[in-house]
Amino acid sequence: MSSIRKKLLVNENDSKNTRMDIASAGVLANWRPDEIAHMSRFDKIASMCIEESRKLGRPLDTFEVGCGECWALRNLYKAYVIKKSDVIRSFYGTDIDPACEKELPYWSNAGGNLMDSTWFKNFNPQIVIQDLTVDPVFKLEDESIDFFWSTEVIEHMGREFIPAWLDDVARVMRPNALGFVSTPNHDGSNDKLPEDHVYEWGFQELKEELERNFDIVAVTGTFIQLPNLKKAMKKDAESEHEWVGWTPKQFNVLENRYGKQFLRVVAATFYPEYANNCSWVLRKK
16 A cells, blocks of 8 residues: 655655555555554554553553554554543644644544544643654653654654654653654665655664663564565574574464464564564663
């Protein structure tokens, strides 16, 4: 599925913003690894919101960089039978594209201002249009955020712009606050960048950047090319260390359960260094 919007020429520092049409992916049966991985991330973030609010015993102040269509909140609202005000006290989202301020098709208030949508008001939201390559400072107080997330954003801007806004993310997070970042892993992807990507970080490169401000709790693959998966499994089998991924028997069960598109998402979990894309769970230092 092509992106809804290609490069916006008005972006001052040549960053690119696109949006995958998740709203129609289900309707059109376009269930490719990209779409499936997106949905799995949104559901994971929604689950993490619930778990973290229970751990803290209060609702969370949340923050999304590159909020787009706010799919993690939509998933939390639609898929989880829980009082939303017990989970999220506030939501602050930033995005470069003013189109994010409009409600989606298939939702009440379609085409209207998202801030007027009844479901969105559950989260005490605020959306700010901001180009992080121009202004990397967020209009948030120091140590005011419990949970920060950013999915598929870093790759759409030049490498030189990332450290500054990640530093400011750390500034606004409370001590030990939770973080979630997903982005392509260039070590596991094709050498040729997609049209809407500016720079894809390598696995170790991004790990070192994140470790400046965060402890890495977990990192998982989100989808993988099957030849890379076989390479990773072969290395696992030849290793003298404890087996860390799928055994051949387990993988055979996965193949019996899932079609190729879902398989590429599920099977990637153990192999972030080989995967096309990784998800990083973080804690503020």
